[in-house]
Amino acid sequence: MDEKFWYKIWQVALLFAVIAMLAASLVVQSSNLSSADVREILANHGLSDDGVDQGWPVDRSIRPELVAISELKTAPADETHATYAPAVAAPIERSDQRTFDVSIESVEGVCPLDPETGTTTEKWGFRIAGDTGVTCGSPGPILRGRVGDVVNITFSNLQGNKLPHNIDFHAITGQGGGAPDLTVLPGETGTIQVRLLYPGAFMYHCDYGDVPSHIAHGMFGMFIVDPETPLPRVDAEWAIMQSEWYVGEPADNGEAPYDAGAVLREDATFVTFNGRTDALTGDNALRMEVGDRARIYFVNHGLALNSNFHPIGSQWDLVYPEAATHAANRVIRGSQTTLVPSGGATVVELDALVPSTIRLVDHALGRTFYKGATGTIIVSGDKQPELFNVLQPATPTEH
Numbered sequence: 001m002d003e004k005f006w007y008k009i010w011q012v013a014l015l016f017a018v019i020a021m022l023a024a025s026l027v028v029q030s031s032n033l034s035s036a037d038v039r040e041i042l043a044n045h046g047l048s049d050d051g052v053d054q055g056w057p058v059d060r061s062i063r064p065e066l067v068a069i070s071e072l073k074t075a076p077a078d079e080t081h082a083t084y085a086p087a088v089a090a091p092i093e094r095s096d097q098r099t100f101d102v103s104i105e106s107v108e109g110v111c112p113l114d115p116e117t118g119t120t121t122e123k124w125g126f127r128i129a130g131d132t133g134v135t136c137g138s139p140g141p142i143l144r145g146r147v148g149d150v151v152n153i154t155f156s157n158l159q160g161n162k163l164p165h166n167i168d169f170h171a172i173t174g175q176g177g178g179a180p181d182l183t184v185l186p187g188e189t190g191t192i193q194v195r196l197l198y199p200g201a202f203m204y205h206c207d208y209g210d211v212p213s214h215i216a217h218g219m220f221g222m223f224i225v226d227p228e229t230p231l232p233r234v235d236a237e238w239a240i241m242q243s244e245w246y247v248g249e250p251a252d253n254g255e256a257p258y259d260a261g262a263v264l265r266e267d268a269t270f271v272t273f274n275g276r277t278d279a280l281t282g283d284n285a286l287r288m289e290v291g292d293r294a295r296i297y298f299v300n301h302g303l304a305l306n307s308n309f310h311p312i313g314s315q316w317d318l319v320y321p322e323a324a325t326h327a328a329n330r331v332i333r334g335s336q337t338t339l340v341p342s343g344g345a346t347v348v349e350l351d352a353l354v355p356s357t358i359r360l361v362d363h364a365l366g367r368t369f370y371k372g373a374t375g376t377i378i379v380s381g382d383k384q385p386e387l388f389n390v391l392q393p394a395t396p397t398e399h
């Protein structure tokens with residue numbers, strides 16, 4: 001054996017020794033963590049030690065155990081299931097599944113889009129059946145039920161309308177969210193019976209023909225499905241819906257024509273909260289008192305833009321991302337801007353801490369400053385010097 005051979009043997013032995021030492025140190029390190037430590041670390045991240053998220057096994061659905069429809073009672077007579085934004089019905093906190101009916105009509109009309117410039121446009125939408133005061137119906141009614149509930153949905157297309165319409169409910173599990181079986185010509189009515197399986201805030205929209213055209217004319221609304229474990233009570237709840245309008249230059253009478261080319265280019269003319277530029281400003285501003293907590297159900301109807309929902313001068317104390325309000329989900333605490341995809345939603349909560357005017361925006365701010373995506377929350381109450389002070393109002397600097 002020459003010297004070279006023994007040198008190679010020594011090199012290999014050294015390599016093995018180093019690997020053995022590294023492995024031993026890893027064993028020592030991991031053995032320093034007791035299983036209680038591991039559980040605590042996981043718990044701090046909202047996880048339990050068997051890979052379960054907040055106690056809900058990932059191999060089991062979050063859908064509720066269903067009671068047979070034949071055994072369900074009707075929802076209490078004083079329970080409300082349809083309102084108009086920003087108002088929402090009272091949370092449904094009962095512990096059992098029920099049945100209830102909703103009845104919706106489609107409407108077609110010409111209504112204000114940007115009152116500041118006198119711009120109107122042809123809008124198609126939805127209203128609570130028989131509510132003759134609503135001529136454009138955009139956004140449509142805010143529906144509300146509880147997970148596990150059975151809903152009989154009747155949809156009528158008003159006699160005198162020009163077009164067939166229907167409704168695709170994102171909250172519904174079944175062909176097209178109900179759209180094919182709710183497709184009605186002017187003067188026709190259809191009814192479906194559906195089960196609410198997942199809690200959250202869901203978009204609904206017309207899904208007939210040139211669907212982008214029907215949505216861009218305003219045919220959308222929101223369905224809030226309350227979870228089995230009710231969300232904590234808050235002082236106010238509101239519904240806000242972002243959407244885009246694609247229109248050309250207004251005619252002399254102020255009516256701006258639909259612009260299909262702008263839809264193709266994804267080049268929105270207006271971006272609004274609740275269907276028009278002034279729905280949440282001026283006399284329509286939302287109001288809170290210092291000490292109040294509010295919850296906003298927010299759906300982004302698109303068509304094309306994701307929303308960057310932000311409260312100027314405040315924060316989201318709590319976000320249920322994607323409006324997934326089942327107790328199995330983790331929430332986000334203390335966020336500034338939350339992303340809401342087109343065709344998606346979020347639920348956010350904020351506290352009124354300081355008297356101020358909070359401005360709700362899509363923080364892609366061109367949409368807020370030039371296209372209408374803005375709303376205001378006026379917070380009134382005593383000044384809160386522990387939180388916010390003006391030490392010296394702006395004056396000319398002396399130098």
Ligand SMILES: [Cu+2]
Binds near residue numbers: 207219
């Ligand atoms: Cu339609």
